[in-house]
Amino acid sequence: MRVLESVTEPLIEINQIAYKYQGQDDRKALDDVSLKVFPNEWVALIGHNGSGKSTLAKTINGLILPDEGTITIKGKPLKEETIWDVRRTIGMVFQNPDNQFVGSTVEDDVAFGLENQGIPREDMLQRVSQALEQVRMSEFSTKEPARLSGGQKQRVAIAGVIALRPDVIILDEATSMLDPQGRREVIETIEKIKEEENLTVISITHDIDEAANASRVLVMKQGTIIKEGTPEAIFSEGDKLIEWGLDVxxxxxxxxxxxxxxxxxxxxxxxxxxxxxxxxxxxxxx
Incomplete structure (x- = not known):
C-alpha cells in the first residue's frame, strides 16, 4: 500500500538534520538530511557501510539527537523531554538479536518491555501470547533464546517489539547476520504483521532483495540522501548501483x-x- 502525501500527514518528518560523531574529522555522519515517512509505508534506506543509514535510524528513535535540524514524530518534536514518548511510538530491531535478549525464556524476553511499561499482568500475558503467535514462535515460548536459530531469534526480537504495539518498526540491518532461509522468515514475518497491524516499516539495509519489499527506496551516500524512488526505479539504475557501493x-x-x-x-x-x-x-x- 502506497500512501499519497496529498491526503495523509507524515508520521515522521525530518527536516535538514546533521550529526557528527565526537572525535571524527570534519565529515558529518549525517549532512542536511530531510525525509517524510507516511503511515503504513515501507521505506528502505540503502547504501554502503558508513553511508549514514544506521545513524539516521538512531536519530529517529532518539538514541542520538541531531546537532542541527528537527525531527517530528506524530506531530511532536523530538527532544530530550519527549524521547520516551517517541520510543513508545517507534520500535527497533537490531542486527544481532543476542544483544537484545534479557529473559531466560522466550516468553520472559517478550514480556520484558511490557513489564518496564507497567502493563497489567493479564494484559501482558495476552500481548506476549499474541505477539509470539504473530511471529509463529508460540511453540518455543518456554525455550531458552540461546538455543534458537538465527532466524528464530530475530523473530522473537520482533515479537518483543510488536508486543509494545508501536506505530513504526525500524529494522536496523536486522537480516544481515542471517542465512537466506532466516532472512526470508524475518521478511515474511514483517510483511504479515505490517498488513495485520497497519504498521509503518523503515528498513535499514544493504541487502537489495530486502529493499525490494519496500514501497519507497532511499539511497544514502556520505551522510546524505542522493536518490529516491520505487524499487523498480532504483534497481533499474544498473551500474550506478555499483558506484553507490551497492550490489546489482x-x-x-x-x-x-x-x-x-x-x-x-x-x-x-x-x-x-x-x-x-x-x-x-x-x-x-x-
Missing amino acids: PFPEKLKSALAKKGVTVPEGYLTEEGLVDWLWTSSLKK
Whole structure:
C-alpha cells in the first residue's frame, strides 16, 4: 500500500538534520538530511557501510539527537523531554538479536518491555501470547533464546517489539547476520504483521532483495540522501548501483548477461518472480 502525501500527514518528518560523531574529522555522519515517512509505508534506506543509514535510524528513535535540524514524530518534536514518548511510538530491531535478549525464556524476553511499561499482568500475558503467535514462535515460548536459530531469534526480537504495539518498526540491518532461509522468515514475518497491524516499516539495509519489499527506496551516500524512488526505479539504475557501493539485483545481472548474448530483454526492472514468468513465457513462444 502506497500512501499519497496529498491526503495523509507524515508520521515522521525530518527536516535538514546533521550529526557528527565526537572525535571524527570534519565529515558529518549525517549532512542536511530531510525525509517524510507516511503511515503504513515501507521505506528502505540503502547504501554502503558508513553511508549514514544506521545513524539516521538512531536519530529517529532518539538514541542520538541531531546537532542541527528537527525531527517530528506524530506531530511532536523530538527532544530530550519527549524521547520516551517517541520510543513508545517507534520500535527497533537490531542486527544481532543476542544483544537484545534479557529473559531466560522466550516468553520472559517478550514480556520484558511490557513489564518496564507497567502493563497489567493479564494484559501482558495476552500481548506476549499474541505477539509470539504473530511471529509463529508460540511453540518455543518456554525455550531458552540461546538455543534458537538465527532466524528464530530475530523473530522473537520482533515479537518483543510488536508486543509494545508501536506505530513504526525500524529494522536496523536486522537480516544481515542471517542465512537466506532466516532472512526470508524475518521478511515474511514483517510483511504479515505490517498488513495485520497497519504498521509503518523503515528498513535499514544493504541487502537489495530486502529493499525490494519496500514501497519507497532511499539511497544514502556520505551522510546524505542522493536518490529516491520505487524499487523498480532504483534497481533499474544498473551500474550506478555499483558506484553507490551497492550490489546489482540478480534479475538485472541475468538480464545484462542475456543482453550481451543478443537476447532481447524487458527494459523495466523485474523481480525474481517477474523474471521467472518472463523466462517461462519467452520459452513457450519458441
